Structure formats: structure tokens, C-alpha cells
Amino acid sequence: MTDQEYALPNASFDLTGQVALVTGASSGLGRRFALTLAAAGAHVVAAARRIDKLDDVAKEISASGGKCLPVRLDVTDPASIIEAIDVVEAEVGTISILVNNAGIPDAQRAHKMSLELVDAVFDTNLRGPWLLATEVAKRLIDAKKPGRIINISSMGAFSYNGMGAALYSVTKAAVNRMTEALAVEWARFDINVNGIAPGAFSSEMMDGMLQRIGDITKGFPRHRLGDPAQLDSTLLFLASPASEFVTGTVVKVDDGQGSR
Numbered sequence: 275m276t277d278q279e280y281a282l283p284n285a286s287f288d289l290t291g292q293v294a295l296v297t298g299a300s301s302g303l304g305r306r307f308a309l310t311l312a313a314a315g316a317h318v319v320a321a322a323r324r325i326d327k328l329d330d331v332a333k334e335i336s337a338s339g340g341k342c343l344p345v346r347l348d349v350t351d352p353a354s355i356i357e358a359i360d361v362v363e364a365e366v367g368t369i370s371i372l373v374n375n376a377g378i379p380d381a382q383r384a385h386k387m388s389l390e391l392v393d394a395v396f397d398t399n400l401r402g403p404w405l406l407a408t409e410v411a412k413r414l415i416d417a418k419k420p421g422r423i424i425n426i427s428s429m430g431a432f433s434y435n436g437m438g439a440a441l442y443s444v445t446k447a448a449v450n451r452m453t454e455a456l457a458v459e460w461a462r463f464d465i466n467v468n469g470i471a472p473g474a475f476s477s478e479m480m481d482g483m484l485q486r487i488g489d490i491t492k493g494f495p496r497h498r499l500g501d502p503a504q505l506d507s508t509l510l511f512l513a514s515p516a517s518e519f520v521t522g523t524v525v526k527v528d529d530g531q532g533s534r
Contacts, residue, residue: 290315298376300327302477306502312340321347349402374403399445420464427471429532457522466521473528475500495530
């Protein structure tokens with residue numbers, strides 16, 4: 275039994291004083307994640323390659339009374355990762371929340387993929403998140419500060435229908451294992467590592483897929499796509515004090531799509 279007392283309910287989503295880096299924040303789910311964390315009080319660092327779109331995100335957050343620093347970051351470039359984190363530390367302090375959201379689909383059969391595409395998928399979906407997580411954790415450990423790392427996986431990590439995007443499925447399954455392994459390694463430093471595995475949600479990436487293959491919702495139990503807002507509660511839970519005892523978990527948020 276613990277002798278520490280917790281108020282009821284122990285479910286604070288207050289992120290005041292936290293610095294939250296979100297990759298792939300220029301559009302889609304990443305943009306929503308940045309807005310959500312800012313609304314909860316975090317000083318958000320919106321990171322992506324498209325700095326013009328990041329400026330739009332920063333303006334929207336500022337207009338709502340939040341704080342946002344737009345930073346150019348290419349997750350496939352290790353030097354860009356270090357440079358971006360250095361900028362963040364110099365301007366707003368140590369990153370205490372990392373949302374590893376940047377990712378790309380492959381949308382091709384495995385035997386038809388070019389080496390360039392194979393490298394791009396590995397570098398964006400797995401190598402980049404690994405390098406970001408380890409660099410953020412290293413600096414948290416050096417500063418003796420706790421932190422939260424949230425890796426965005428996919429229901430594709432758990433199921434694959436054989437119709438293309440096999441490597442995407444493989445990289446997201448690896449992200450799940452990365453989440454579990456790093457959670458064990460960094461638990462002693464009070465760094466929680468968790469993941470979110472979304473099903474099919476409305477986004478730029480999803481729009482492109484639907485243009486290629488048509489309506490996929492007829493095969494879903496509720497015949498619908500998710501709205502990015504439906505990920506807010508899971509994101510805030512994993513980023514906030516409410517999830518202090520939760521680490522090494524990947525939460526499926528898929529409306530039953532992948533559980534058929």
C-alpha cells in the first residue's frame with residue numbers, strides 16, 4: 275500500500291509549465307495534437323518540414339491564448355533533430371512531452387517498392403521517432419526531470435489485409451515494441467513511454483488513400499471515419515499527471531475497426 279494521498283478523482287489534465295514537442299504538426303492529427311496540448315496549458319513546439327503551415331498553427335494557438343513555438347524539423351535528418359531540440363531548449367526550456375507523430379504511408383506492394391521509398395518509410399516512421407525519443411530522454415535524464423513520450427502507432431501494426439502498405443505495418447509494429455522497451459529502460463528516470471494506435475481517422479493522409487481505393491467505411495462496424503477530436507482524451511491522459519502509473523502501453527483508438 276502507498277501512504278501517498280491522491281485527491282478524488284486523480285485525473286488532472288493540467289499541462290501548465292510543460293514543454294510539448296509535436297512532430298508532423300503542420301496538418302492532420304499532428305495539428306490537432308498541438309492545439310489540444312496548448313489548450314491544456316502546455317507551451318507547444320509545433321515541428322514539421324513545412325514552416326509556413328507551422329506559422330499558421332502557431333497563430334491559431336496564440337489567438338486562443340496559448341503558447342506555440344514553430345520549429346522546422348525533418349525527422350529523417352539526425353542533424354535537424356539535434357538542431358531543433360537545441361533551439362527549443364534555448365528558447366523555451368527542456369522538452370517534457372514528446373509526441374512522435376510524423377509518419378508516411380508506403381501504399382505499395384512490398385515487392386514493388388523502390389529502395390528510396392523503403393528508406394523513406396523506415397527513416398520517417400521508425401528511425402526518426404527512435405532518435406527523437408532517445409535525444410529527448412537523454413536531456414531529461416541529464417536535467418533530472420520527469421517526462422512523457424507518446425509514440426503514434428497505427429491499427430496497421432496489429433492487422434494487415436495484404437492490399438499494400440506492408441512496410442508501414444511493419445514499422446508501426448516496431449514502434450509498439452520500441453514503446454514497450456524504452457518504457458522499461460526509462461521507468462527509473464520517471465519517463466513514461468506510451469503509444470496511441472489510431473484506426474482510420476479523417477486526415478490529409480487518409481484523404482489521399484480514399485482517393486486511390488474508394489470508400490472504406492462500409493467494412494467498419496459503425497461505417498464511419500474517426501474525427502481527430504476523438505483522440506483528445508487519450509492524448510491528454512497519456513501526456514498528463516493522470517497517467518503517472520501508466521507506461522509501456524499502446525492504446526487502441528479505432529471504433530472497433532480493427533477488432534473484427
